[in-house]
Amino acid sequence: MFFLVFAAVLWGSSFPVITHALRDISPMLFLVLRFVTAFVILAPRFGSWRRLSKLFRLDLFLTAIPNALAFILQYKAQELTTASKTALFVNSSPVFVVIFAALVLSERFRPRQLAATIIAMVGVVVTSTRLDFSGFYIVNKGDVMSVAVGACWALFIIFSRRVVEKYGPLELSLGLYFWTALMAFPFVFLEPLRFSWSGVPAVLYLAAFTTITAYYFYLRGVRSVSSLTTSLIILIEVVVAFLISHVLLSESFSAVETVGVFMVMTGVVLVLERDQRAPGRHHE
Numbered sequence: 001m002f003f004l005v006f007a008a009v010l011w012g013s014s015f016p017v018i019t020h021a022l023r024d025i026s027p028m029l030f031l032v033l034r035f036v037t038a039f040v041i042l043a044p045r046f047g048s049w050r051r052l053s054k055l056f057r058l059d060l061f062l063t064a065i066p067n068a069l070a071f072i073l074q075y076k077a078q079e080l081t082t083a084s085k086t087a088l089f090v091n092s093s094p095v096f097v098v099i100f101a102a103l104v105l106s107e108r109f110r111p112r113q114l115a116a117t118i119i120a121m122v123g124v125v126v127t128s129t130r131l132d133f134s135g136f137y138i139v140n141k142g143d144v145m146s147v148a149v150g151a152c153w154a155l156f157i158i159f160s161r162r163v164v165e166k167y168g169p170l171e172l173s174l175g176l177y178f179w180t181a182l183m184a185f186p187f188v189f190l191e192p193l194r195f196s197w198s199g200v201p202a203v204l205y206l207a208a209f210t211t212i213t214a215y216y217f218y219l220r221g222v223r224s225v226s227s228l229t230t231s232l233i234i235l236i237e238v239v240v241a242f243l244i245s246h247v248l249l250s251e252s253f254s255a256v257e258t259v260g261v262f263m264v265m266t267g268v269v270l271v272l273e274r275d276q277r278a279p280g281r282h283h284e
Helices: 002-021 027-046 050-056 058-077 083-090 093-104 111-129 141-167 169-190 197-221 227-234 236-247 255-277
Strands: none
Touching: 002 197, 002 227, 002 236, 027 058, 027 169, 027 197, 050 058, 050 169, 058 083, 058 141, 058 169, 083 111, 083 141, 093 111, 093 141, 093 227, 111 227, 111 236, 111 255, 141 169, 141 197, 141 227, 169 197, 227 236, 227 255, 236 255
């Protein structure tokens, strides 16, 4: 479980870095550079180029699809809708995990898990909207894409939890980098290209820490808890982004946002306590 928390903290640190880097590098190019760099750094650990043929296995490719779609859709959605809508819909993955697990896996969740999900998601709503819902009644293409991102992350959580048991964190990580970069590459030419060397440190940071390190720890941790618990723990990235923006970037936050962050953490703690009380018991 510690591995998932650590991965979520690293992913939370990526938000201010990405915001700064996108001033220097166009979004899709930045996305491709991030995953290509991670692939190049990690590939030598695989041993030989012959072993890289394993990356073309079907189930590994299918697991990479929702990961790639989530990144591509999120980058495009941010250009078409407001930041508050994007933050809210993108972090709706726990809701989709409940839906997909119930419909596809016939999984049933305990009341404590469902209560934790509701509390955490209300916290996400409060933090993202500041209880200002003006404009939310207007739905555009970017909103639909943001909701799709939440669904993609839910599918990725469910798929990766199963596939990592077969291939291990290293092989699955490398496959994710390879296929995500390949799927995003055509989109680079669908937007005005922008590149500055001042954005390279951000690429290197994201490749080394929020991609290689975070994905490795995520894939190690996802095997030990349920998909719903995983999706709630990952919401810690919302709290980390909040704290970084407040402490390091000197952004001011309202009492409402603080309450929202507290609710997110309450939901996470509830589901963590439940898993700790029942070690070795999982619901998938």
